[in-house]
Amino acid sequence: MRSLFFLKLVAIPILFSIGYRFISDRLYSNHKTEIGGVVDTRFEKVREVFRRNFENGWEIEGSALTVYVDGHKVVDLWGGYADKQAARKWAEDTITVTFSTTKAAAALAVALLYEQGKLHYDDLVSKYWPGFGTHGRDNVTIQMALSHMAGMAWLDTPITEEIAADHVKMRQTLEREKPKWAPGTKSGYHAYTYGWIVDQIVRHTDDKKRGIGQFFREEIASKLSVDYHIGLPKSEQHRVARISTPRWLDRADEVLTDFRVFKYLKSLYKLVIDHPLKHIVRNPSWLEAVSRCTVNNPDYHRLEQAGALGMGNARSLASLFDQVIRGKLLNQATLKTISRPFINESDFIFEDTVAKGYGFFHLPINRAGVEYGLGHSGHGCQMIITDFKNRVTIAYVTNGLKTGLYDLCRTYSGLQSSVYDVIEQLNE
Known part of the structure; x- marks a missing residue:
């Protein structure tokens, strides 16, 4: 049975992918990949690594990278295709779904409410939301909810498109749902439910009762002039890149580059056995970006889903967090508060140790005298990370999804490494 499973899940798809790639590469445009943007002369090496990702075939669609150092934009690059089949090139203002990096943007809204005295972690x-205290959730703090400890990582109630678009129905669904483990006892990644829970926290603590999309737009994006959206206006749809999922050949190639990526490839196995990840990914059933990509549906871009459907690009994410660490949104006391992880333990859904707190991931950097950076990784290799000590912010987005994440995403890891090569030289 195991050999049959391997044949169906791995071997056949890889063979099919080889044939598909042979044919599709002849259907797609064979135009030479163009790289746009500018870099500070000191960061020219970063441009070389960015270009090499395309030249060696690691970047199969398009991507963008932006780096700020203490308010100065030192790298702003984009390249490849926003839609390869249509030969539509990635432009300076192209935006895409940034998946779970949205969680970091949404966490800033909660931090702002904290600073305003509307809530405490x-x-x-x-x-603030009495209905959430049912079914044994009466001990869940805002910090626990933001740190994926609420026991609500997946829902048994089928989430229809109608429910997802209606915050009242979504609230009622969350209130009726029983937790999947004793809240507060362990951390398990709330991939989608994080977004719906944060939306309700914002609605119940904001004086104007705004949802996360409106609050973020009016109190953060507009004031900081960043092109990032939780709920995309129709007028901006023409700028959105079309997302493609990795082919099996690409997944296999990632593993050959770094065998540690296999731990993410194992997640595909979890989708066919009775594992929590299977329950998470299959509800909502209409929202998928693993084997096929329904996320390309423009209707879903309108949803104020603060866990997975934020829309922007590397420039907007980097500008946002650069301004945050420079005190343009939050004061120093708040920044000091959110800069420290709340927990650093194994996430039983990831089956990996992840430092979390205040709605952010605290990811290891271990360069230039810094242990952790604050930010969030996103499905397919989206990334935002900011380094408080060196005041460095790096953002990367791509519409050609990858298997590995953060330092195990080969297109991103080389870019971050090249940035810190320069930072360490400048610090000498």
Whole structure:
């Protein structure tokens, strides 16, 4: 049975992918990949690594990279295709779904409400949203909810498009749902539910009762002039890149480059056995970006889904977090608060140790005298990370999804490494 499973899940798809790639490469445009943008002369090496990702075939569609150092934009690059089949090139203003990096943007909204005195991280969620305190969730603090400890990583109630678009129905669904483990006892990644829970926290603590999309737009994006959206206006749809999922040949090639990527490839196995990840990915059933990509549906870009459907590009994410660490949104006391991880333990869904807190991931950098950076990784290799000590912010987005994440995403890891090569030289 195991050999049959391997044949169906791995061997056949790889053979099919080889044939598909042979044919599709002749259907797609064979125009030479163009790289646009500018870099500070000191960061020219970063441009070389960015270009090499395309030349060696690691970047199969398009991508963008932006780096800020203490308010100065030192790298702003984009290249490849926003839609390869249509030969539509990635432009300076192209935007894409940034998946779970949205969680970091949404966490800034909660941090702003904290700074305004509308909530405290140690407050019970039920203090502001009484209905959440049912089914044993009365001990869940806002910090626990933001740190994926609410026991609500997946929902048994089928989430239809109608429910997802209606915050009242979504609230009622969350209130009725029983937690999947004792809240507060362990951390398990709330891939989608994080977004719906944060939306309700914002609605119940904001004086104007705004949802996360409106609050973020009016209190953060507009004031900081960043082109990032949680709920994309129709007028901006023409700029959106078309996302493609990795072919099996690409997944296999990633593993050959770095065998550690295999731990992410194992996640595909979890999708066919009775594993929590299977329950997470299959509800909503209409929202998929693993084997096929329904996320390309423009209707879904309108949803204020703060866990997975933020829309922007590397420039907007990098500009946002550069301004945050420079005190343009939050004061120094708030920045000091959110800069520290709340937990650093194994996530039982990831089956990996991830430092979390205040809605962010605290990811290892271990360069230039810095242990952790604050930000968030996203499905397919989207990335935002900011380094408080060196005041460096790096953002990367791509519409050609990858298997590995963060430092195990080969297109991104080389870019971050090249940035810190320069930073360390400048610090000498």
